[in-house]
Amino acid sequence: MASGERGALQEELTALARGDRAAFDPVFRRLWPLLRGFAGRFLPLEEADDVAQEALLRVFARSSEFDVRRDALSWVLSIAAWQIRTHRARIRRRREDSSDAAAERPDGGPSPEATVLARSLNAALDRALAQLPAADAATLIAYARGERPDLPGPTFRKRVERALARLRARWRIDHGSL
Amino acid sequence: MAVSEPIQTGLKLAARRAYERGRFQGALWRGAAAAILAIPGFAVCNQTPWAGVCLAGFAIVVAAGRLRGLGYEEGTRAGALAGILPSLLPAAVRAFDPDLCVLLSSRGPWLCAAGGVAAGVILARRGRAAHGLPFWSGALAALGFAAALGCIPAGALGFAGLAAGVLVGGAPVLVSQRAAT
Secondary structure, eight states: OOHHHHHHHHHHHHHHHTTOGGGHHHHHHHHHHHHHHHHHTTSOHHHHHHHHHHHHHHHHHHGGGOOTTSOHHHHHHHHHHHHHHHHHHHHHHHHHHHHHHHHHOOOOSOOHHHHHHHHHHHHHHHHHHHHSOHHHHHHHHHHHHTOOOSSOHHHHHHHHHHHHHHHHHHHHHHHSOO | OOOOHHHHHHHHHHHHHHHHHHHHHHHHHHHHHHHHHHHHHHHTTOOSHHHHHHHHHHHHHHHHHHHHOHHHHHHHHHHHHHHHHHHHHHHHHHHHOHHHHHHHHHTOSHHHHHHHHHHHHHHHHHTTSOOSHHHHHHHHHHHHHHHHHHHGGGHHHHHHHHHHHHHHHHHHHHHHHHHHO
Protein backbone atom coordinates (compact mmCIF):
# COMPACT_ATOMS: atom_id res chain seq x y z
CA MET A 1 0.00 0.00 0.00
CA ALA A 2 1.40 3.39 -1.01
CA SER A 3 2.05 5.96 1.70
CA GLY A 4 -0.68 8.21 0.30
CA GLU A 5 -3.23 5.43 0.52
CA ARG A 6 -2.00 4.55 3.97
CA GLY A 7 -2.51 8.16 5.09
CA ALA A 8 -5.97 8.19 3.55
CA LEU A 9 -6.88 4.97 5.37
CA GLN A 10 -5.66 6.54 8.62
CA GLU A 11 -7.87 9.60 8.10
CA GLU A 12 -10.93 7.62 7.04
CA LEU A 13 -10.69 5.11 9.85
CA THR A 14 -10.21 7.94 12.34
CA ALA A 15 -13.37 9.59 11.02
CA LEU A 16 -15.25 6.29 11.24
CA ALA A 17 -14.08 5.78 14.81
CA ARG A 18 -15.47 9.22 15.67
CA GLY A 19 -18.86 8.17 14.28
CA ASP A 20 -18.64 9.84 10.86
CA ARG A 21 -20.81 7.53 8.72
CA ALA A 22 -19.72 9.31 5.54
CA ALA A 23 -16.36 7.57 5.94
CA PHE A 24 -17.93 4.11 5.73
CA ASP A 25 -17.96 3.75 1.94
CA PRO A 26 -14.35 4.87 1.37
CA VAL A 27 -13.13 2.59 4.17
CA PHE A 28 -15.06 -0.35 2.72
CA ARG A 29 -13.70 0.26 -0.79
CA ARG A 30 -10.17 0.47 0.54
CA LEU A 31 -10.26 -2.45 2.97
CA TRP A 32 -12.01 -5.19 0.99
CA PRO A 33 -9.33 -5.65 -1.72
CA LEU A 34 -6.61 -5.15 0.87
CA LEU A 35 -7.95 -7.90 3.14
CA ARG A 36 -8.61 -10.31 0.26
CA GLY A 37 -5.07 -9.87 -0.96
CA PHE A 38 -3.65 -10.28 2.53
CA ALA A 39 -5.64 -13.45 3.26
CA GLY A 40 -4.81 -14.81 -0.21
CA ARG A 41 -1.12 -14.72 0.63
CA PHE A 42 -1.57 -17.14 3.52
CA LEU A 43 -4.54 -19.32 2.58
CA PRO A 44 -5.89 -21.21 -0.44
CA LEU A 45 -8.11 -19.06 -2.63
CA GLU A 46 -11.45 -20.59 -1.64
CA GLU A 47 -10.69 -20.17 2.08
CA ALA A 48 -9.08 -16.75 1.69
CA ASP A 49 -12.31 -15.06 0.62
CA ASP A 50 -14.24 -16.38 3.62
CA VAL A 51 -11.54 -15.33 6.04
CA ALA A 52 -11.24 -11.91 4.39
CA GLN A 53 -14.99 -11.41 4.85
CA GLU A 54 -14.83 -12.38 8.51
CA ALA A 55 -11.88 -10.05 9.02
CA LEU A 56 -13.69 -7.20 7.27
CA LEU A 57 -16.77 -7.59 9.48
CA ARG A 58 -14.58 -7.72 12.57
CA VAL A 59 -12.72 -4.56 11.55
CA PHE A 60 -16.00 -2.69 11.11
CA ALA A 61 -17.45 -4.07 14.35
CA ARG A 62 -14.41 -2.82 16.24
CA SER A 63 -13.74 0.35 14.29
CA SER A 64 -15.34 2.51 17.01
CA GLU A 65 -12.68 1.22 19.41
CA PHE A 66 -9.86 2.19 17.06
CA ASP A 67 -7.26 4.29 18.90
CA VAL A 68 -6.56 7.12 16.46
CA ARG A 69 -2.97 7.41 17.69
CA ARG A 70 -2.24 3.94 16.30
CA ASP A 71 -1.35 3.14 12.70
CA ALA A 72 -4.60 2.19 10.93
CA LEU A 73 -3.03 -0.25 8.46
CA SER A 74 -1.20 -2.17 11.20
CA TRP A 75 -4.37 -2.31 13.25
CA VAL A 76 -6.43 -3.67 10.35
CA LEU A 77 -3.80 -6.25 9.38
CA SER A 78 -3.38 -7.42 12.97
CA ILE A 79 -7.12 -8.20 13.05
CA ALA A 80 -6.84 -10.02 9.71
CA ALA A 81 -3.79 -11.98 10.90
CA TRP A 82 -5.66 -13.04 14.02
CA GLN A 83 -8.57 -14.16 11.87
CA ILE A 84 -6.24 -16.22 9.66
CA ARG A 85 -4.67 -17.85 12.71
CA THR A 86 -8.11 -18.64 14.12
CA HIS A 87 -9.20 -20.15 10.80
CA ARG A 88 -6.09 -22.33 10.60
CA ALA A 89 -6.57 -23.53 14.17
CA ARG A 90 -10.20 -24.34 13.40
CA ILE A 91 -9.21 -26.37 10.31
CA ARG A 92 -6.51 -28.20 12.26
CA ARG A 93 -8.96 -29.07 15.05
CA ARG A 94 -11.52 -30.28 12.53
CA ARG A 95 -8.91 -32.57 10.90
CA GLU A 96 -7.86 -33.94 14.28
CA ASP A 97 -11.49 -34.57 15.25
CA SER A 98 -12.28 -36.33 11.98
CA SER A 99 -9.19 -38.57 12.20
CA ASP A 100 -10.03 -39.45 15.83
CA ALA A 101 -13.58 -40.28 14.81
CA ALA A 102 -12.33 -42.44 11.94
CA ALA A 103 -10.08 -44.37 14.32
CA GLU A 104 -12.94 -44.97 16.76
CA ARG A 105 -15.70 -45.69 14.24
CA PRO A 106 -16.62 -49.39 13.71
CA ASP A 107 -16.93 -50.06 9.96
CA GLY A 108 -19.71 -52.64 10.30
CA GLY A 109 -17.78 -55.25 8.31
CA PRO A 110 -16.82 -58.75 9.49
CA SER A 111 -13.86 -59.24 11.80
CA PRO A 112 -10.57 -60.47 10.25
CA GLU A 113 -11.12 -63.93 11.84
CA ALA A 114 -14.59 -64.22 10.30
CA THR A 115 -13.21 -63.17 6.92
CA VAL A 116 -10.48 -65.84 7.03
CA LEU A 117 -12.99 -68.52 8.13
CA ALA A 118 -15.43 -67.63 5.35
CA ARG A 119 -12.61 -67.66 2.83
CA SER A 120 -11.47 -71.15 3.91
CA LEU A 121 -15.07 -72.48 3.85
CA ASN A 122 -15.55 -71.13 0.33
CA ALA A 123 -12.35 -72.78 -0.77
CA ALA A 124 -13.44 -76.12 0.74
CA LEU A 125 -16.86 -75.83 -0.94
CA ASP A 126 -15.20 -75.06 -4.27
CA ARG A 127 -13.01 -78.14 -3.87
CA ALA A 128 -16.06 -80.32 -3.02
CA LEU A 129 -18.03 -78.95 -5.99
CA ALA A 130 -15.07 -79.60 -8.28
CA GLN A 131 -15.15 -83.27 -7.25
CA LEU A 132 -18.87 -83.63 -8.12
CA PRO A 133 -20.04 -84.50 -11.64
CA ALA A 134 -20.22 -81.34 -13.78
CA ALA A 135 -24.04 -81.58 -14.14
CA ASP A 136 -24.47 -81.71 -10.32
CA ALA A 137 -22.14 -78.76 -9.78
CA ALA A 138 -23.98 -76.73 -12.44
CA THR A 139 -27.33 -77.58 -10.84
CA LEU A 140 -26.17 -76.50 -7.37
CA ILE A 141 -24.60 -73.27 -8.66
CA ALA A 142 -27.80 -72.42 -10.55
CA TYR A 143 -29.84 -73.17 -7.42
CA ALA A 144 -27.58 -71.05 -5.23
CA ARG A 145 -27.89 -68.14 -7.68
CA GLY A 146 -31.67 -68.50 -7.82
CA GLU A 147 -31.60 -69.36 -11.50
CA ARG A 148 -34.05 -71.82 -13.00
CA PRO A 149 -32.81 -73.88 -16.01
CA ASP A 150 -35.26 -74.62 -18.80
CA LEU A 151 -36.70 -77.68 -16.99
CA PRO A 152 -39.99 -78.58 -15.36
CA GLY A 153 -40.02 -77.59 -11.66
CA PRO A 154 -40.27 -81.11 -10.15
CA THR A 155 -37.44 -82.32 -12.36
CA PHE A 156 -35.15 -79.47 -11.30
CA ARG A 157 -36.05 -80.02 -7.62
CA LYS A 158 -35.13 -83.73 -7.85
CA ARG A 159 -31.80 -82.88 -9.54
CA VAL A 160 -31.03 -80.38 -6.77
CA GLU A 161 -31.81 -82.98 -4.07
CA ARG A 162 -29.61 -85.52 -5.75
CA ALA A 163 -26.73 -83.08 -6.20
CA LEU A 164 -27.00 -81.94 -2.53
CA ALA A 165 -26.94 -85.60 -1.38
CA ARG A 166 -23.75 -86.19 -3.37
CA LEU A 167 -22.20 -82.97 -2.06
CA ARG A 168 -22.97 -83.98 1.57
CA ALA A 169 -21.43 -87.37 0.96
CA ARG A 170 -18.31 -85.81 -0.56
CA TRP A 171 -18.09 -83.32 2.33
CA ARG A 172 -18.32 -86.12 4.90
CA ILE A 173 -15.52 -87.96 3.19
CA ASP A 174 -13.27 -84.86 3.15
CA HIS A 175 -14.21 -83.20 6.47
CA GLY A 176 -15.83 -85.87 8.61
CA SER A 177 -19.04 -84.00 9.43
CA LEU A 178 -21.39 -81.48 7.87
CA MET B 1 -10.74 -12.48 -9.35
CA ALA B 2 -13.85 -10.33 -9.40
CA VAL B 3 -16.57 -10.58 -6.80
CA SER B 4 -20.08 -10.29 -8.17
CA GLU B 5 -22.04 -7.13 -7.48
CA PRO B 6 -24.79 -8.74 -5.32
CA ILE B 7 -22.19 -10.45 -3.13
CA GLN B 8 -20.32 -7.20 -2.65
CA THR B 9 -23.56 -5.36 -1.88
CA GLY B 10 -24.50 -8.02 0.69
CA LEU B 11 -21.07 -7.82 2.23
CA LYS B 12 -21.30 -4.05 2.43
CA LEU B 13 -24.66 -4.30 4.20
CA ALA B 14 -23.26 -6.86 6.64
CA ALA B 15 -20.26 -4.62 7.27
CA ARG B 16 -22.54 -1.66 7.94
CA ARG B 17 -24.59 -3.73 10.38
CA ALA B 18 -21.41 -4.87 12.10
CA TYR B 19 -20.31 -1.25 12.44
CA GLU B 20 -23.62 -0.09 13.91
CA ARG B 21 -23.71 -3.10 16.24
CA GLY B 22 -20.20 -2.26 17.44
CA ARG B 23 -21.20 1.34 18.12
CA PHE B 24 -24.35 0.20 19.94
CA GLN B 25 -22.39 -2.14 22.19
CA GLY B 26 -19.88 0.62 22.88
CA ALA B 27 -22.77 2.96 23.72
CA LEU B 28 -24.25 0.46 26.19
CA TRP B 29 -20.93 0.05 27.93
CA ARG B 30 -20.33 3.78 28.12
CA GLY B 31 -23.85 4.43 29.40
CA ALA B 32 -23.42 1.76 32.06
CA ALA B 33 -20.05 3.20 33.07
CA ALA B 34 -21.57 6.70 33.36
CA ALA B 35 -24.40 5.37 35.52
CA ILE B 36 -22.01 3.51 37.81
CA LEU B 37 -19.89 6.63 38.17
CA ALA B 38 -22.90 8.75 39.12
CA ILE B 39 -24.56 6.19 41.42
CA PRO B 40 -22.89 7.54 44.61
CA GLY B 41 -24.52 10.93 43.94
CA PHE B 42 -27.89 9.17 43.89
CA ALA B 43 -27.34 6.69 46.68
CA VAL B 44 -25.64 8.74 49.35
CA CYS B 45 -27.54 12.03 49.57
CA ASN B 46 -30.45 11.84 47.27
CA GLN B 47 -32.66 8.74 46.77
CA THR B 48 -35.71 10.43 45.25
CA PRO B 49 -37.68 9.55 42.09
CA TRP B 50 -36.43 12.72 40.38
CA ALA B 51 -32.87 11.76 41.15
CA GLY B 52 -33.57 8.33 39.64
CA VAL B 53 -34.85 10.03 36.49
CA CYS B 54 -31.69 12.17 36.36
CA LEU B 55 -29.47 9.12 36.81
CA ALA B 56 -31.25 7.27 34.00
CA GLY B 57 -31.25 10.40 31.82
CA PHE B 58 -27.54 10.84 32.34
CA ALA B 59 -26.81 7.25 31.29
CA ILE B 60 -29.10 7.51 28.26
CA VAL B 61 -27.64 10.82 27.08
CA VAL B 62 -24.08 9.50 27.35
CA ALA B 63 -25.04 6.29 25.52
CA ALA B 64 -26.91 8.19 22.80
CA GLY B 65 -23.97 10.53 22.30
CA ARG B 66 -21.66 7.57 21.82
CA LEU B 67 -24.08 5.96 19.38
CA ARG B 68 -24.51 9.12 17.30
CA GLY B 69 -20.82 10.05 17.33
CA LEU B 70 -19.02 13.18 16.14
CA GLY B 71 -19.95 16.40 17.99
CA TYR B 72 -22.64 14.71 20.08
CA GLU B 73 -20.18 12.15 21.40
CA GLU B 74 -17.54 14.77 22.16
CA GLY B 75 -20.15 16.95 23.82
CA THR B 76 -21.62 14.26 26.04
CA ARG B 77 -18.13 13.13 27.02
CA ALA B 78 -17.20 16.65 28.03
CA GLY B 79 -20.53 17.19 29.76
CA ALA B 80 -20.19 13.93 31.71
CA LEU B 81 -16.69 14.82 32.79
CA ALA B 82 -17.79 18.29 33.85
CA GLY B 83 -20.93 17.02 35.57
CA ILE B 84 -19.28 14.36 37.67
CA LEU B 85 -17.88 16.88 40.17
CA PRO B 86 -21.18 18.63 41.01
CA SER B 87 -22.81 15.19 41.09
CA LEU B 88 -20.34 13.62 43.46
CA LEU B 89 -19.45 16.62 45.61
CA PRO B 90 -22.44 16.25 47.95
CA ALA B 91 -21.79 12.51 48.27
CA ALA B 92 -18.13 13.15 49.06
CA VAL B 93 -19.09 15.77 51.66
CA ARG B 94 -21.51 13.38 53.28
CA ALA B 95 -18.91 10.64 53.36
CA PHE B 96 -16.66 13.12 55.20
CA ASP B 97 -19.40 14.44 57.52
CA PRO B 98 -23.02 13.14 57.25
CA ASP B 99 -24.53 16.29 58.75
CA LEU B 100 -22.57 18.69 56.60
CA CYS B 101 -24.30 17.53 53.43
CA VAL B 102 -27.75 18.35 54.80
CA LEU B 103 -26.51 21.61 56.28
CA LEU B 104 -24.90 22.83 53.06
CA SER B 105 -27.90 21.79 50.99
CA SER B 106 -30.31 23.58 53.25
CA ARG B 107 -28.19 26.69 53.65
CA GLY B 108 -28.03 27.71 50.02
CA PRO B 109 -26.59 27.03 46.62
CA TRP B 110 -22.89 27.15 47.48
CA LEU B 111 -22.10 23.49 47.07
CA CYS B 112 -23.78 23.43 43.66
CA ALA B 113 -22.19 26.70 42.64
CA ALA B 114 -18.72 25.35 43.50
CA GLY B 115 -19.38 22.25 41.40
CA GLY B 116 -20.76 24.48 38.63
CA VAL B 117 -17.60 26.58 38.49
CA ALA B 118 -15.47 23.47 38.05
CA ALA B 119 -17.87 22.15 35.44
CA GLY B 120 -17.83 25.47 33.56
CA VAL B 121 -14.03 25.49 33.38
CA ILE B 122 -13.86 21.89 32.17
CA LEU B 123 -16.60 22.40 29.61
CA ALA B 124 -15.11 25.59 28.23
CA ARG B 125 -11.68 24.02 27.89
CA ARG B 126 -13.03 20.90 26.21
CA GLY B 127 -15.27 22.93 23.96
CA ARG B 128 -12.32 24.82 22.52
CA ALA B 129 -11.77 22.34 19.68
CA ALA B 130 -15.37 21.47 18.95
CA HIS B 131 -17.95 24.18 18.41
CA GLY B 132 -21.48 23.87 17.20
CA LEU B 133 -24.89 22.78 18.27
CA PRO B 134 -24.18 19.02 18.47
CA PHE B 135 -21.33 19.56 20.92
CA TRP B 136 -23.09 22.05 23.16
CA SER B 137 -26.44 20.28 23.19
CA GLY B 138 -24.80 16.97 24.14
CA ALA B 139 -22.56 18.65 26.69
CA LEU B 140 -25.32 20.61 28.40
CA ALA B 141 -27.68 17.61 28.50
CA ALA B 142 -25.06 15.37 30.11
CA LEU B 143 -23.94 18.12 32.48
CA GLY B 144 -27.54 18.95 33.39
CA PHE B 145 -28.51 15.40 34.29
CA ALA B 146 -25.29 14.68 36.18
CA ALA B 147 -25.22 17.94 38.10
CA ALA B 148 -28.93 17.70 38.93
CA LEU B 149 -28.16 14.56 40.91
CA GLY B 150 -26.11 16.65 43.29
CA CYS B 151 -28.33 19.73 43.27
CA ILE B 152 -31.83 18.27 43.72
CA PRO B 153 -31.56 18.36 47.55
CA ALA B 154 -30.74 22.08 47.40
CA GLY B 155 -33.86 22.83 45.34
CA ALA B 156 -34.29 25.62 42.82
CA LEU B 157 -31.68 27.72 44.53
CA GLY B 158 -29.18 24.91 44.03
CA PHE B 159 -29.88 24.85 40.29
CA ALA B 160 -29.52 28.61 40.11
CA GLY B 161 -26.19 28.31 41.87
CA LEU B 162 -25.13 25.59 39.47
CA ALA B 163 -26.02 27.70 36.43
CA ALA B 164 -24.25 30.71 37.84
CA GLY B 165 -21.22 28.59 38.65
CA VAL B 166 -21.04 27.21 35.11
CA LEU B 167 -21.21 30.73 33.68
CA VAL B 168 -18.66 32.11 36.13
CA GLY B 169 -16.28 29.22 35.53
CA GLY B 170 -16.72 28.87 31.78
CA ALA B 171 -17.07 32.45 30.55
CA PRO B 172 -13.53 33.63 31.37
CA VAL B 173 -12.01 30.57 29.72
CA LEU B 174 -14.09 31.04 26.59
CA VAL B 175 -13.34 34.78 26.47
CA SER B 176 -9.62 34.23 26.88
CA GLN B 177 -9.66 31.60 24.17
CA ARG B 178 -11.57 33.91 21.84
CA ALA B 179 -9.08 36.70 22.57
CA ALA B 180 -6.12 34.38 21.88
CA THR B 181 -7.47 33.48 18.45
